[in-house]
Amino acid sequence: MSEHALEVEGLHHAFGALPVARDINLSLARGARRALIGPNGAGKTTLVNLITGVLRPSSGRVLLDGADITATSQAERARRGLARTFQINQLFRGLTVLENLCMTIGERDGECSNLWRSAGSKRAVIDEALDHLDSLRLVDDSLKLVRELPYGRQRLVEIAIALAQKPRVLLLDEPAAGVPSSESHLILDVVAALDPDIAVLIIEHDMDVVFRFAKQITVLVQGAVFTQGTPEEIMANEDVRAVYLGQEGHKGGRHA
Amino acid sequence: MAASETKSSERIAARERAAEYLVSRHRFQWPEALPWLLAIAAFFIFPDRMTFGGQVLIWVMFALSLDLILGYAGIVTLGHAAFFGIGAYTVGLLIARLSWSEPLSSLVAAALMAALIGFISGWFLLRYLGLTLLMLTLATAIMLQETGNLRPDISGGYDGLPGLTIAPLFGKFYYDLYGHVNYLYVLGVLAIVFYLVRRIVYSPFGQALTGIRENVRRMHAIGSPVHRRLVTVYTIAAAIAGVAGALFTQTNAYVTLTVFDFDNSAKVMVMLILGGTGRLYGAFVGAVVYMVLEDYFSKLSPTFWQFGIGLLLVLAVLFARRGLLGLVEDAGRTFSKREKS
Numbered sequence: 087m088s089e090h091a092l093e094v095e096g097l098h099h100a101f102g103a104l105p106v107a108r109d110i111n112l113s114l115a116r117g118a119r120r121a122l123i124g125p126n127g128a129g130k131t132t133l134v135n136l137i138t139g140v141l142r143p144s145s146g147r148v149l150l151d152g153a154d155i156t157a158t159s160q161a162e163r164a165r166r167g168l169a170r171t172f173q174i175n176q177l178f179r180g181l182t183v184l185e186n187l188c189m190t191i192g193e194r195d196g197e198c199s200n201l202w203r204s205a206g207s208k209r210a211v212i213d214e215a216l217d218h219l220d221s222l223r224l225v226d227d228s229l230k231l232v233r234e235l236p237y238g239r240q241r242l243v244e245i246a247i248a249l250a251q252k253p254r255v256l257l258l259d260e261p262a263a264g265v266p267s268s269e270s271h272l273i274l275d276v277v278a279a280l281d282p283d284i285a286v287l288i289i290e291h292d293m294d295v296v297f298r299f300a301k302q303i304t305v306l307v308q309g310a311v312f313t314q315g316t317p318e319e320i321m322a323n324e325d326v327r328a329v330y331l332g333q334e335g336h337k338g339g340r341h342a
Numbered sequence: 343m344a345a346s347e348t349k350s351s352e353r354i355a356a357r358e359r360a361a362e363y364l365v366s367r368h369r370f371q372w373p374e375a376l377p378w379l380l381a382i383a384a385f386f387i388f389p390d391r392m393t394f395g396g397q398v399l400i401w402v403m404f405a406l407s408l409d410l411i412l413g414y415a416g417i418v419t420l421g422h423a424a425f426f427g428i429g430a431y432t433v434g435l436l437i438a439r440l441s442w443s444e445p446l447s448s449l450v451a452a453a454l455m456a457a458l459i460g461f462i463s464g465w466f467l468l469r470y471l472g473l474t475l476l477m478l479t480l481a482t483a484i485m486l487q488e489t490g491n492l493r494p495d496i497s498g499g500y501d502g503l504p505g506l507t508i509a510p511l512f513g514k515f516y517y518d519l520y521g522h523v524n525y526l527y528v529l530g531v532l533a534i535v536f537y538l539v540r541r542i543v544y545s546p547f548g549q550a551l552t553g554i555r556e557n558v559r560r561m562h563a564i565g566s567p568v569h570r571r572l573v574t575v576y577t578i579a580a581a582i583a584g585v586a587g588a589l590f591t592q593t594n595a596y597v598t599l600t601v602f603d604f605d606n607s608a609k610v611m612v613m614l615i616l617g618g619t620g621r622l623y624g625a626f627v628g629a630v631v632y633m634v635l636e637d638y639f640s641k642l643s644p645t646f647w648q649f650g651i652g653l654l655l656v657l658a659v660l661f662a663r664r665g666l667l668g669l670v671e672d673a674g675r676t677f678s679k680r681e682k683s
Contacts, residue, residue: 161565163565172560176559189549200545206544213361216361220353226356251565
């Protein structure tokens with residue numbers, strides 16, 4: 087067993103002539119709470135896609151619990167305990183919330199290869215799904231179709247599915263994106279209360295959330311790791327202010 | 343204290359309601375008996391139309407197989423006639439070239455052949471999506487048709503294999519001129535096939551298929567072996583379409599290469615969409631309505647009957663986007679809402 091839940095070594099990737107990941111090194115210890123920040127277009131979501139296998143890196147390695155998973159498929163990585171949420175909801179919109187969860191649990195346990203028994207005959211699966219929904223206060227919505235839920239609730243389903251995978255490593259891509267601030271606290275509470283055994287990498291723009299939640303921060307700029315450190319170190323770093331916070335300020339100025 | 347107790351008991355009740363839905367969803371409901379009762383009633387009401395009735399049931403089965411892949415897994419195909427044709431020709435060739443005319447074992451052979459072709463073509467094609475898949479499935483059916491055309495010494499070419507003699511059913515029942523035996527034979531096979539499809543649809547595997555239909559990206563992300571699931575269901579659907587094709591040859595006692603026609607792939611899709619996809623009974627409604635109207639219109643006007651079918655489709659697209667069953671569901675919902683208020 088490796089001491090790291092997830093390691094990324096020398097990851098390279100380019101969209102045509104545009105390099106989007108340049109020699110990225112990153113590691114998550116067991117139970118880590120790391121935030122990934124950076125200006126728009128820095129390659130944060132691309133990095134998540136490279137780690138989860140949506141994209142194949144042109145060079146470099148991804149290790150899960152010390153095992154090289156660079157060549158494995160997305161689904162294989164998920165089965166080995168690597169889960170993610172999406173910046174834009176990727177849900178089974180025409181199915182009920184409960185089915186979204188039951189199917190996830192079924193795929194996790196290999197149950198979905200069964201063509202014969204009825205999906206409702208394993209009470210344990212349904213109960214586990216309801217437990218997950220309970221913890222996110224979604225039980226009352228469990229028989230609604232996902233597409234009938236308000237966006238904030240859908241965002242919670244997005245997280246509930248990832249949690250139902252029982253991951254060891256969880257990548258959260260802007261979990262509160264697009265949710266009105268009156269509801270986003272609910273999502274951030276859920277994130278704050280995640281199982282301490284799960285190693286979490288969170289992409290987030292809200293600096294309050296980042297500094298409250300993360301124990302380490304990685305700053306990504308133009309596809310490369312700009313710097314890493316504790317929240318205090320990052321906050322004190324003048325270069326980060328110039329590159330990241332400065333740019334935000336510039337944007338704000340332009341809008342005003 | 344008391345407030346929190348009622349709250350937790352409310353929560354338990356909500357959990358129980360939710361669980362009950364999934365636990366009981368697959369159970370048999372009485373309205374489901376309706377199509378079968380109607381099929382049996384038709385046998386007694388229209389004794390002289392049973393040849394036609396048998397053909398309708400064959401199309402129901404064909405549409406049902408398409409529902410598995412189109413309605414549940416979301417695979418869009420324009421080449422489903424390929425498997426109907428494979429089944430039809432398996433039976434035809436067994437009789438004409440190998441003198442094997444026992445009907446039930448021929449059905450099994452047809453199912454296996456169609457499954458084999460479904461497995462092989464599905465393995466390659468189901469990596470693709472949308473328009474690409476549409477074209478590739480279409481090409482597969484045409485290629486199979488032309489393969490038959492290439493060896494007329496075996497397949498009979500475009501003249502097909504006429505005048506096939508099928509051995510009596512169970513070695514006992516000879517086929518009457520009115521198609522009574524055939525009708526009951528097809529109805530029996532359809533009932534078995536329907537039972538299998540119904541089991542699959544309500545199984546965890548069936549759930550995973552709907553997941554692939556709703557969001558294939560997320561399916562990959564939760565660890566689903568999507569390709570394997572799709573190839574599995576494609577193979578099963580091919581086998582069922584093969585059985586439908588086999589029954590077509592057996593009940594008509596001839597087969598020609600037109601079974602592979604694009605027309606058939608399109609017709610079965612139109613039927614299913616007309617009835618309603620992803621609903622099991624959409625195949626019944628769609629096939630029956632389509633076939634009966636086709637029969638009616640072609641008697642009304644032998645030259646312009648397609649106009650009627652076209653008009654029906656335009657109306658369906660305008661007013662019943664989710665098929666006739668969708669229309670019934672909507673009507674039921676409006677009705678129950680009114681009752682409540």
